Amino acid sequence: MNRYGHAFAAWRAEAQPDWDAYTRHPFVEGLRDGTLPQSRFLTYLVQDYLFLKNFSRAWALAVVKAGDLDEMRACSATVHTLLDHEMSLHVQTCARAGMGPEVLADAQEAVTNIAYTRYVLEAGYSGDFLDLLAALMPCVIGYGEIGLRLATEATPDTPYREWIDTYAGAEYQAACVSAGALLDSAIRKRLGEAPEKSPRWAALSDRFATATRLEVAFWELGRE
Ligand SMILES: Cc1ncc(CO)c(N)n1
Numbered sequence: 045m046n047r048y049g050h051a052f053a054a055w056r057a058e059a060q061p062d063w064d065a066y067t068r069h070p071f072v073e074g075l076r077d078g079t080l081p082q083s084r085f086l087t088y089l090v091q092d093y094l095f096l097k098n099f100s101r102a103w104a105l106a107v108v109k110a111g112d113l114d115e116m117r118a119c120s121a122t123v124h125t126l127l128d129h130e131m132s133l134h135v136q137t138c139a140r141a142g143m144g145p146e147v148l149a150d151a152q153e154a155v156t157n158i159a160y161t162r163y164v165l166e167a168g169y170s171g172d173f174l175d176l177l178a179a180l181m182p183c184v185i186g187y188g189e190i191g192l193r194l195a196t197e198a199t200p201d202t203p204y205r206e207w208i209d210t211y212a213g214a215e216y217q218a219a220c221v222s223a224g225a226l227l228d229s230a231i232r233k234r235l236g237e238a239p240e241k242s243p244r245w246a247a248l249s250d251r252f253a254t255a256t257r258l259e260v261a262f263w264e265l266g267r268e
Pocket of ligand 1: 187262
């Protein structure tokens, strides 16, 4: 068990080398010790803004694919957190660096960004609620894990403190805990009490691992 739930803990363990490549990527270490060049950070942030637009759509699709009102509420709360909380970090940080809303609106999506968001959306279009949740989890909870670690390990004068605080903060952490709880309860409702024995388990774990690999590629964006 893990603060983010059973299924997350199991899939994280099954994807361990990829998970470490994601959450301990050199880009993340550059945020931690402040050595990440600002230009690379801003390139990432503009792409991440575009990412979050599509990612919000994927959570909205989860509202559509949900099975009951509790699931619908949990997914729609995440849409709200993404649109009205997390994305303001991007808008404000870019504005301070001289990049106004028009820069964000005109930015071209990088192919890695297209690959990741369309993979997640497609999991929802062609699959069911569980397929979609499995593809969504590495994104939500991975940043929660990174934020918590960097909150204690970052050098005091890293210029990326605000980014770290967003993901280590109470609002984002609560979103991660509720995403993990939503996943566990959705799995229990559909696959029963021993989900790892279900014939679907391996394919769901595989979706989680694929999204994790797409996260690794996303950190490389500034180098495309
Ligand atoms: C690529 C990516 N993954 C996860 C998050 C967390 O929401 C984010 N902002 N961007």
